[in-house]
Each structure stands twice: as structure tokens, then as C-alpha cells.
Amino acid sequence: MAIDVRRQIPAAFERVERNKYGYNAKQVDQFFQRARVSFEDPAEARVKTGSSDVRGVSFDPVKGGYDAAVVDAALDRLEDAFARRERDELIEAQGEEAWLRQIGKLSGVLRARLHRPAGQRFRRPEKKRVRSYDVADVDALCDRLIGYLEQDQPLSVDSVRRAVFGAAKGPDGYDEAQVDAFLDRVVELMAAID
Template structure:
């Protein structure tokens, strides 16, 4: 289904990837509401193995699959409840993000636990500034831009914990996909 990496490099386990995409395709084609969500696609993880699939190609396909499931969810919701109800729902999801966005730079997320490595706060805060501009002024921002944001690693109490940041960015992607 995807190109494999060469030599001694590692990529995603082809069996796991093929199984997931076959299952997702079947569920999408059957059109059974609520069976797989965009979040389910975003949260999937595959083992890394030698001569596996090229991770960037699989990740790009997962991004497209997530967008397709979100678009379907939106269409089904709008058909049943109307466009305004969908926008209200997205507004609620966006409001759950705003508490953190209103915190000062450097204080948006807790530090990593113990000696775990976290993210550089300035990098995360820069994405948060873009989210604030999107919500407050309608500045352009896409789910792909948030999804592809990279954060430098940082150790210590001044870093942001990875799990909280990743979960927050995932919710932001959900909201952005819902309006795209």
C-alpha cells in the first residue's frame, strides 16, 4: 500500500498499517455513523520495524483519512441538526481550548513529570498565539499547520509536558477540521 524504507531503517509495521487502513476503508464505505471518528484516526499508533512503511507517507494518508471522517461526521450532523447546531458544537469545543490559550506565555502547560523530556515553551506558545489570532481575528490557520508544528525538546521544570500539549493540539486540529 505504501513505499517501504530501505536498508536498516525503520518504518511503520506494514501488517498493522494495512490492517488499519483496510478496516477504516470498510467502515467508511459501509457508512455506519459513529464507528470511527477523526480522533480515532489521529490516535492510531503503529510499531516501528525494519523495512517498514515510510512514516511520512502513512502519516499523510492518516491526515487525509481523518479529514474524510470529520467531513462525513459534519455532513451527517448538519443533515440531522442543521448548520447552526454544528457551529455551536464547534464553538463549545473551541471554548474548551480558550482557558489554556488565555494563560501567559510559559505557563500554559504543566512541566513534564520527573525527568521526562518536554517541549520548548516558546515553540508551543507560538502555535497558541496563532490559535488565538484564528479565534479572535479570523487569521488564517489550517489543521495541517497545527498538525505539522514541531516543538524543540527541552528538559526541566521550564518545559511543557508532551502529553498535555499533544492532547491540546489534537483538540485544536479537531476544531479546525470542523470548519475547513
């Protein structure tokens, strides 16, 4: 099935008011142009773009920039399109069994962490003043992920992408970088499955 990437990327994004912060328009436009070329004609792309690149991109905040919520929604659609293409290319090149093995391996790694005891799923920062995520909030999402992966309970990839956790300080919470990296892998798995 062919995917029309032009439907995933609007011609122009809405801007926020001049006194409010949004994403740097030039950076956004450059990234989406690179992504478009990479998606439509990968052989012509100077820099290959994939679903992980879309998931990890960030833009500087500037006054009067593009509306972050609108850009983020377009990024989500674009990431899903790249993930579908990557899945289809893997299946075409190596067969469905290779894709299932890849999904199974990633799922196993994620489940191992999810089945750790509540309050012990992620490391705690050693420094007392560093920001961290509320343990109960993160554990609640982990429980929902177990339900999704093992009991076929509904959970959208966007709810994981947009998860918000309460703030904690230092060892009272989970290390933000480790939780974020884990959730990136969860999104990668969910995008490949759905």
C-alpha cells in the same frame, strides 16, 4: 457531497530501505482496511472508525516498513474525510445550529487555555529528568492559534499536525502529554471548520 475514500487511501504505500525504520506494514494495512469498511459501509464495520481514531492511531516501527511520511499524509487526508462526514451527519441529523454550538463550545474551551499568560498555558512536569516541550516554541504556536481563531489569520491544520517543539527537561518545559492532547482538540476543531 459524496467522498470517495478510495482516493484518500493508496493501494500500497512506499517502503523505506531495508535498513531504515518505517511503519509496520501489516498494522498499517489492517487499520486502513478497517477504516475503509467503516467509511464506505458503516453498518458492516465491526469496529467503528472516526476522525479521532485516525488522529490517534500509531504503528510500531520496523525495518523496511512503510514510509512514515507517506502514511502520515494519507492519514491526514483520511482524518479530514471522516471529519467532513461527521460534520455533515451532525448537520443532517440535528441541523446547522447544533454543529455551530458544538464548534463554539470546543472553541471556547480551547480559547480559555490559549488566553492564559505565556509560560503558564500548560502544566510543568514535576520530575526533573522527564522530557518536556520548549515553552517558547509551544507559546509561539498558541499565539498563531489565537490569530487563526480570533483574527482570521491563515493557519493550516497540517501545520498544527506537524508542529515540532524544541526539547526541554522536566519543569523547564511544558508537559508533553497535556500539550499533545490540547493539539488533538485543536486539530479536531480545525478539521470540523475547514
